[in-house]
Amino acid sequence: LTKMPGGLTDIMEEWKSLEEDYQQIQETHRLYLQKLEEISKLQNNCSSSISNQRKRLKEISQQLKKCNKGLTQEETITIDEIKEKIKTRPNAFFDMEAFLPKKNGLYLSLVLGNVNVTLLSKQSKFAYKDEYEKFKLYLTVLLLLFSFICYFFVSYRFLDAILNFLLVWYYCTLTIRESILITNGSRIKGWWVFHHYISAFLSGVMLTWPDGNLYKIFRNQFLAYSLYQSFVQCLQCYYQSGCLYRLRALGERHNMDLTVEGFQSWMWKGLTFLLPFLFFGHFWQLFNSLSLFRMAQLPDCKEGQVMLCGLCFLILFLGNFFTTVAVVRQKMKSRNQKPKSL
Structure with a gap:
């Protein structure tokens, strides 16, 4: 037998090693697909079991309401214990479902279709949440700088259009990301989600407003408002993220809770200094609305x-103002009740 050149011998040995690795990769991939199928079955079982549990809990709750008469003290205590446990189940199911695939809501279905957006590990959920917070902060700083330049240094409709386009893109992106975060267990809800839709629509209307006399009259007022809003949002992002980090470490907040543009009950300790800034911004929205309604006449x-922007600013004022007032009233009421219960 003729001896192969040294270079070819090395190549053959390398190819043999590659073949062995390839066989191992095939086996690993086969196991991976098998586990994926098992996970899919487990997910379906969990989802159907939770749905069944909800249905049965609803039935037993209705039955417990009927059997209030003729009970011994021991039976009453047992029923009260069952009722307390039933109250804790929805939160437990919510936490479970955060790791199970679910159907997208109407908005996500329209934007993304039927794509599964559930992140199945805590690490990926936290990474996506942190990316959302960074995106919000970086874009807010960028909008602050852009508003500052447009207000103090340049007066071109083209640059104003870029600013408004950035605002439309920013708020539309926030609504999509927030919907994905809600699917993955974030508890942000109510007005603080809806007002991003209004803000996106308002920015879109401002983008299409033609460059005329009325636009020039309102321009500086809108830019000053945008500058102030971006400044307050930077303050909120900075202080709320620190507050949330502390509350999560103490186990008082959910790990998927987010910073918001408004005021929530968990912000009471240490963040009440933000309230004057927020209320000033709310009344500025009312001032913008009244100014636009006068211009429409x-x-x-x-x-x-002109009228569309006025309506948007009025809706933003009403939603932000009354939601903030409701949170403050609720917190004051709970604080007043605590000494009485002690």
């Missing part, structure tokens, strides 16, 4: 954007 007002 002018004889030379032919742009529909």
Whole structure:
């Protein structure tokens, strides 16, 4: 037998090693697909079991309401214990479902289709949440700088359009990301989600407002408002993230809780200094709304954007103001009740 050249011998040995690795990869991939199928079956079993549990809990709750009469003291205590346990189940199911695939809501279905957006590990959930917070902070700083430049240094409609386009993109992206975070267990809800939709619509209307006399009248007022809003949002992102980190470490907040543009009950300790800034911003929205409604009464007002922007600012004021007041009232009421219960 003729001896192969040294270089070819090395190549053959390397190829043999590659073949062995390839066989191992195939086996690993086969196991991976098998585990995926097992996980899929477990997910379906968990989802159906939770649905069944909810149905049975509803039935037993209705039955417990009927059997209130003729009970011994011991039976009453047992029923009260069952009722307390039933109250804790929805939160337990919510935490379980955060790791199970679920159907997208209407908004996500329209934007993304039927794509599964559930992140199945805690690490990936936290990574996505942290990326959301960074995105929000970086874009807020960028909008702050852009508003500052447009207000103090340049007065071109083209740059104003870029700013408004950035605002539309920012708020639309926030709504999509927040919907994904809610699917993955974040408890942000209510007005603080809805007001991003209104803000996106408002920015879109501002983007389409033609460059005329009325636009020039309102321009500086809007830019000053945007500058102030971005400044307050930077303050909120900075202080709320620190507060949330402390509360999570103490086990008082859920790990998927987010910073918001408004005020929530958990912000009471240490963040009440933000309230004057927030209320000033709310009344600025009302001032913008009234200014636009007055402009809509002018004889030379032919742009529909004036009335639309006025309505958007009015909705933002009403939602932000009454939601913040409701949170403050609720917190004050709970604080007043504590000494009485002691």
